[in-house]
Amino acid sequence: MDAEELLEKYAKGERSFNNAQLSGIDLKDADLSGIDLRGANLTGSDLNETTLNKASLYGADFSRASLLGTNLIGVAGNSVNFSFADLSGADLSMADLNGANLSNTKLDNANLSDAKLSSVSLTKASLKNANLNRANLSNSNLTRANLTGAELIQVNLAGANLQGVNFQRAKLRGVNLSAFNLSGVNLAEADLGAANLTGTNLKKACLEGTNLERASLQKANLMMAGLEGANCLKADLTDSQTYGWNIKNADFTDAIMPDGEIYESEISQPEIDYKPQTSQPESQIGTSMTRKIIRTDKAPAPVGPYNQAIAASGTMLFVAGQIAIDIRLNDIVYTDDVTKQTEQVMANLEAILTEAGATWLDVVKTTVFLKDMNDFAAVNAVYGKYFDAETAPARACVEVSRLPKDVLVEIDCIAVI
Secondary structure, three states: OHHHHHHHHHHOOOOEEOEEEEOOEEOOOOEEEOOOOOOOOOOOOEEEOOEEOEEOOOOOOOOOOEOOOOOOOOEEOOOOOOOOOOOOOOOOOEOOOOEEEOOEOOOOOOOOOOEEEEEEEEEOOEEEOEOOOOOOOOOOOOOOOOOOOEOOOEEEEOEEEOOOOEEEOEEEOOOOOOOOOOOOOOOOOOOOOOOOOOEEEOOOEEOOEOOOOOOEEOOOOOOOOOOOOOOOOEEEEEOOOOOOEEEEOOOOOOEEEOOOOEEEOOOOOOOOOOOOOOOOOOHHHHOOOOOEEEOOOOOOOOOOOOOOEEEEEEEEEEEEEOOOOOOOOOOOOOOHHHHHHHHHHHHHHEEEEEEEEOOHHEEEEEEEOOOOOHHHHHHHHHHHOOOOOOOOOOEEEOOOOHHHHHHHEEEEEEEOO
């Protein structure tokens, strides 16, 4: 079947093209939303900028195909073969690709957020600067994959094979990598703030310039690891193995060291009355953020992921209230699911914080607005994933009669950076 015949049949309403022989076909820029290509052969085809959202791709073969910038939002493609294909800049958000073959696939700058990628082969795949936020990569094989600069916030990597992966400059904040084998892995300049690395094998790993602030490294193997210039502020290294590690210029301020002692600098720096030379007005010069948790037994103790008060100084960031709008659809999502709405709200807040150069650790105050206070437990369960109860911001939560676009939850926040 050639492109002209397929497009003619599609235009007449036909959607089923099961097992079609379409090798080398040119369907560039075509709109094939909802098409059924189960078992079809599209090897070497040109599908650049094609719209295939919500298409059925079960068992289809796209090996060596070109899908640059292709719209694959919400496709269902269990066991689909994309090996050696080029999907750079493609949008695969919310796609179901469990069991797919993506080995040697090029996915640079692709959007794979919320995608189902369980038991997928991504060996030697290139995912530079890809968005994998909230994707499920459980039991997948990422051996020697290149994830330089990729975003993996809230990604599920349970049971995944990460041998030889390049995580340089990757965003892995809060990710669970407990007991993983990451020996020799490149994590230089990656963001592993608040990540769970308990019992992880990081022997000979490259962690130069890596952010490990508040990370859990209890019983981790850091033998001969390179942590030169790493930020280990308030990290927990209790019982970790550290023989031969390189920690030149690393910051261990308030970290729990392997012997259980809190690290304190032996030499205090003298105070210097010095103002840096700058062309900026003094009012525009940023100040470094300081943060202090306020606790007193003379007021009610927190009963959730928040603190009584935070004393902070620095540049204040006021983030407007966010609701469950997905920018990909430009509309409200999960109208009847408060848990899913909360996840979208937190993702929207995180995007704004990131753009401002802030993180959840910089947030000092939040306000949660609920349509129904009976939803509090569900909202709090999602909210609690983003904050450590010990350092969480102050919070207020109120029930209101109505929220914009009749959503179920809205959250705003104040950060200090």
